[in-house]
Amino acid sequence: MNGLSALIVVAVLLGTVWLGTGIAGQELLFGVVIPYAAIAVFLLGLVYRILCWARAPVPFKITTSCGQHQSLPWIKANKLESPPDAKWTVGRMALEILFFRSLFRNTKAELAPGQRLIHQSDRLLWLGALAFHWSFLIIFLRHLRFFLEPVPVFVQGLERVDELFQVAVPTLFLTDVVIVAALLYLLGRRFFNPLVRYISLASDYLALYLVLAVALSGILMRYFTRVDLLAVKQLALGLVTLRPAVPEGIGLAFYVHVFFVSVLFAYFPFSKLMHMGGVFLSPTRNMPNDNRKRRHVNPINPEVEVHTYAQWEEEFKDKLEGAGIPLDRG
Amino acid sequence: MATKTPEELLQITYRPPARDWRDPRVDFEAKRGTWSYPGAAKNLEYMGFPNPREWSPTDADWKLPENWKEIIQKGFKDRLGKYRSLQIFMDTCVRCGACADKCHFFLGSGDPKNMPVLRAELLRSIYRNDFTTAGKILGRLAGGRELTEDVLKEWFYYFYQCTECRRCSVFCPYGIDTAEITMFARELMNLVGLNINWVMEPVANCQRTGNHMGIQPHTFKDNVDFLADELEEVTGIKVNPSINRKGAELLFVVPSADYFADPGIYTFMGYLLLFEHIGLDYTLSAYASEGGNFGLFTSHETIKRLNYKIYAEAKRLGVKWILGGECGHMWRVVHQYMDTMNGPADFLEFPVSPLTGTRFENAASTKTVHITEFTSDLIQHGKLRLDPSRNDHRKVTFHDSCNPARALGLLEEPRHVLRTVCNHFYEMPENTIREETFCCAGGAGLGNDENMEMRLRGGLPRGNALRHVRDKHGVNLMACICAIDRATLPPLAEYWAPGVEISGVHELVANALVMEGEADRKTDLRGDPLAGMEAGQNSEDDDA
Numbered sequence: 111m112n113g114l115s116a117l118i119v120v121a122v123l124l125g126t127v128w129l130g131t132g133i134a135g136q137e138l139l140f141g142v143v144i145p146y147a148a149i150a151v152f153l154l155g156l157v158y159r160i161l162c163w164a165r166a167p168v169p170f171k172i173t174t175s176c177g178q179h180q181s182l183p184w185i186k187a188n189k190l191e192s193p194p195d196a197k198w199t200v201g202r203m204a205l206e207i208l209f210f211r212s213l214f215r216n217t218k219a220e221l222a223p224g225q226r227l228i229h230q231s232d233r234l235l236w237l238g239a240l241a242f243h244w245s246f247l248i249i250f251l252r253h254l255r256f257f258l259e260p261v262p263v264f265v266q267g268l269e270r271v272d273e274l275f276q277v278a279v280p281t282l283f284l285t286d287v288v289i290v291a292a293l294l295y296l297l298g299r300r301f302f303n304p305l306v307r308y309i310s311l312a313s314d315y316l317a318l319y320l321v322l323a324v325a326l327s328g329i330l331m332r333y334f335t336r337v338d339l340l341a342v343k344q345l346a347l348g349l350v351t352l353r354p355a356v357p358e359g360i361g362l363a364f365y366v367h368v369f370f371v372s373v374l375f376a377y378f379p380f381s382k383l384m385h386m387g388g389v390f391l392s393p394t395r396n397m398p399n400d401n402r403k404r405r406h407v408n409p410i411n412p413e414v415e416v417h418t419y420a421q422w423e424e425e426f427k428d429k430l431e432g433a434g435i436p437l438d439r440g
Numbered sequence: 441m442a443t444k445t446p447e448e449l450l451q452i453t454y455r456p457p458a459r460d461w462r463d464p465r466v467d468f469e470a471k472r473g474t475w476s477y478p479g480a481a482k483n484l485e486y487m488g489f490p491n492p493r494e495w496s497p498t499d500a501d502w503k504l505p506e507n508w509k510e511i512i513q514k515g516f517k518d519r520l521g522k523y524r525s526l527q528i529f530m531d532t533c534v535r536c537g538a539c540a541d542k543c544h545f546f547l548g549s550g551d552p553k554n555m556p557v558l559r560a561e562l563l564r565s566i567y568r569n570d571f572t573t574a575g576k577i578l579g580r581l582a583g584g585r586e587l588t589e590d591v592l593k594e595w596f597y598y599f600y601q602c603t604e605c606r607r608c609s610v611f612c613p614y615g616i617d618t619a620e621i622t623m624f625a626r627e628l629m630n631l632v633g634l635n636i637n638w639v640m641e642p643v644a645n646c647q648r649t650g651n652h653m654g655i656q657p658h659t660f661k662d663n664v665d666f667l668a669d670e671l672e673e674v675t676g677i678k679v680n681p682s683i684n685r686k687g688a689e690l691l692f693v694v695p696s697a698d699y700f701a702d703p704g705i706y707t708f709m710g711y712l713l714l715f716e717h718i719g720l721d722y723t724l725s726a727y728a729s730e731g732g733n734f735g736l737f738t739s740h741e742t743i744k745r746l747n748y749k750i751y752a753e754a755k756r757l758g759v760k761w762i763l764g765g766e767c768g769h770m771w772r773v774v775h776q777y778m779d780t781m782n783g784p785a786d787f788l789e790f791p792v793s794p795l796t797g798t799r800f801e802n803a804a805s806t807k808t809v810h811i812t813e814f815t816s817d818l819i820q821h822g823k824l825r826l827d828p829s830r831n832d833h834r835k836v837t838f839h840d841s842c843n844p845a846r847a848l849g850l851l852e853e854p855r856h857v858l859r860t861v862c863n864h865f866y867e868m869p870e871n872t873i874r875e876e877t878f879c880c881a882g883g884a885g886l887g888n889d890e891n892m893e894m895r896l897r898g899g900l901p902r903g904n905a906l907r908h909v910r911d912k913h914g915v916n917l918m919a920c921i922c923a924i925d926r927a928t929l930p931p932l933a934e935y936w937a938p939g940v941e942i943s944g945v946h947e948l949v950a951n952a953l954v955m956e957g958e959a960d961r962k963t964d965l966r967g968d969p970l971a972g973m974e975a976g977q978n979s980e981d982d983d984a
Contacts, residue, residue, distance in 0.1 A: 115581060163524055166520065166522065166527050169523060169740075170776060172525060172620060173776075174617060176610050177875060178852050179848055179849030179850065180802060181802045182798070188849070206613070212538075212610065212611055212613050213613045217541075217871055219541040221454070226904065229871035235536065235537075235538060304455050305537060306535075307456075309461070309535045310535060311535065311582075312581055312582075312583070313574075314534070314535050380573055380574045382531075382532070384531055385533075385614055389613070389614050391524065392528060392615040392616070393525045394617045394620075395614075401775045402774075402779070402802055402803040403801065404804075404805055405779045406779070406780045408780050411780070411781065414745045415488070416745055416752075417748075419752060422727050426656055429657050430658070433657060433658035435658075435661060436684050436685065436686070438756070
């Protein structure tokens with residue numbers, strides 16, 4: 111049901127761009143105005159959300175330790191999983207952000223005959239997630255070729271690696287295959303794994319559909335409808351240099367692609383896609399496990415009503431005396 | 441309450457029901473055995489908490505304040521502004537499901553709302569509906585849900601069905617910590633008087649008498665003296681622990697269960713014998729007579745109120761630093777909250793072991809050292825005379841308690857101690873120990889009798905791992921460093937792995953200690969015969 115309602119949203123979006131450019135010929139709207147608006151919403155939304163997060167203090171250091179802490183010299187500390195200082199915390203975060211360390215730990219529990227509960231390593235989700243995010247990043251960077259002139263060397267290098275297998279014309283990018291496969295896997299989990307289906311909201315499907323729509327329209331353009339790349343670059347450069355112009359005859363597939371990218375950007379700050387920023391700020395990961403060594407200060411440490419020793423002694427005075435426990439006031 | 445057999449209890453499928461999870465209705469009558477009784481009015485009154493009254497979850501009317509919705513919404517908003525953790529944990533979940541089968545309560549019940557992701561969604565759906573742009577406009581389509589009385593009742597059921605063990609946060613790619621989410625949910629519920637008595641009674645007791653059990657100072661002294669006598673009976677050694685003594689070098693703080701009930705008392709006797717062995721200059725306090733802190737299961741403010749006594753007492757007595765006993769959640773509070781809330785402890789000295797001269801660098805600021813760190817150091821420096829064969833009648837495994845494992849990373853110190861004082865030590869399977877350890881299912885105030893079915897269910901993963909080493913290695917004792925474990929694991933072990941007893945680490949230390957002038961040791965601290973001392977030998981190990 112949630113999967114379906116998200117699909118309807120995507121279908122409406124597709125209909126909009128098809129009507130808008132294919133029928134009504136609003137190339138300027140879809141090629142320039144909407145992308146600009148989307149970027150504006152993205153940037154403003156992002157700044158707003160990050161300000162919201164940043165404004166709230168971090169009252170406590172609630173690090174999750176996932177390994178031996180640094181204590182005594184003869185006990186080997188696991189500094190990446192239980193970082194003793196800022197330097198190792200950066201290492202922990204890098205592992206988390208670049209290689210999804212925590213997801214790598216994933217296990218699958220199964221209740222086997224004989225009342226045996228078995229926890230087995232299950233890295234498929236880790237692999238799928240890693241494949242998706244890394245190919246998305248590489249594809250994003252490859253796209254810089256459209257926005258920068260001359261094309262930076264690292265972008266050219268990235269393309270060369272991505273074209274490792276020289277198959278098909280134009281040469282097939284590995285990441286194009288990987289991202290679609292990974293997205294289908296992630297979507298498949300939501301459809302076919304009963305527990306994941308149970309927890310999935312419409313917005314979980316929507317995020318995957320949007321990225322898939324971006325990927326598929328891009329693939330369609332590159333390998334099948336063969337858009338005019340020079341015209342595309344002219345439009346892209348126009349956008350970044352703030353001298354937007356719409357060249358003739360780029361084709362519907364391109365506008366579909368740009369429109370879905372725009373929707374994705376505009377949707378980003380208001381959705382779970384903000385996990386991209388959140389992962390940097392997770393308080394269980396981004397602080398060292400050195401609580402007893404370095405004091406953490408809570409900017410709002412409220413005064414509370416306590417039961418002081420004097421009050422306590424007053425209340426139990428007779429009993430303290432009877433038991434021969436020393437008193438402060440005789 | 442535990443009338444179901446393990447076979448009956450295990451009729452679990454991990455397949456969710458057809459009903460949408462956003463339907464909040466809970467049938468409390470049908471689910472007896474899986475929830476805890478509400479906080480008694482007298483305890484709320486003592487603490488000055490809102491809405492004290494007599495009520496039951498099975499009542500149709502929970503006697504909420506008229507403006508309960510407004511109170512919750514305001515409380516929620518207020519906390520979003522004060523805790524970045526809450527905002528981040530509300531905003532970043534992608535519902536990947538990695539946490540789903542990591543929760544002991546889900547594994548033991550199959551109830552999908554025990555998946556950490558859904559437990560958090562119970563709160564998140566309200567957050568989205570009331571505090572996000574998308575939710576305000578799109579409502580249910582954006583995953584929002586209106587805050588109703590049924591939702592609040594559902595919170596009561598599921599947020600008092602989380603032990604704040606943090607196992608899910610180890611597996612979450614964003615480190616989302618359900619303990620944190622549960623803490624906020626409980627804080628919010630406390631604003632309208634929804635709490636459980638197994639939390640509220642210890643909280644009120646601790647505020648008044650200084651410990652969860654409500655033991656008053658004269659009884660405190662009686663208990664300590666009684667345990668010293670027991671110790672003398674077994675070992676022939678007379679110890680004289682002091683109470684509220686000014687000028688002692690160390691203040692020693694333990695969870696009150698250690699001087700209250702079996703089997704914690706053997707751990708307490710263990711501490712006393714160890715300190716006698718090394719001639720430590722320490723004092724106990726009848727005022728700061730609780731290491732644990734049920735405030736952690738109530739609200740941040742309550743943590744601070746209860747925790748206040750420890751530093752205040754250390755300062756009053758003029759000790760140099762603080763040594764802390766074997767307690768799980770106590771150490772979460774000591775490690776992650778105490779210094780921030782009630783510090784800085786600048787009136788204490790840098791913690792240095794008076795026997796070895798070791799400087800406990802990792803406790804430089806809080807000036808509070810964990811007893812297994814202290815003992816590991818004694819062992820490393822050869823300060824203890826030990827005869828580990830006195831534990832030969834025990835085949836021992838170690839249960840990592842949630843908080844020492846996942847809030848401190850205190851994993852090797854207790855193992856170093858155990859391996860030294862026992863000849864037979866075996867680990868449980870690797871996905872069930874260290875940072876992946878499974879909870880006793882009785883923490884966070886849930887270790888009461890009326891909640892027994894849920895405790896046994898949640899105890900399945902730990903019990904299963906325990907049964908595995910019992911069958912494979914003949915393990916007959918599971919050691920731990922947590923007072924809640926010692927109180928709640930015995931019925932669980934009896935149910936899932938009969939024949940295994942529960943102990944603290946320092947009980948085993950004391951068993952092995954060779955004391956100057958001791959009597960001929962025929963039994964361990966429990967009075968069980970040592971290996972080779974059994975009256976009618978060979979009966980015990982037959983089924984191993």
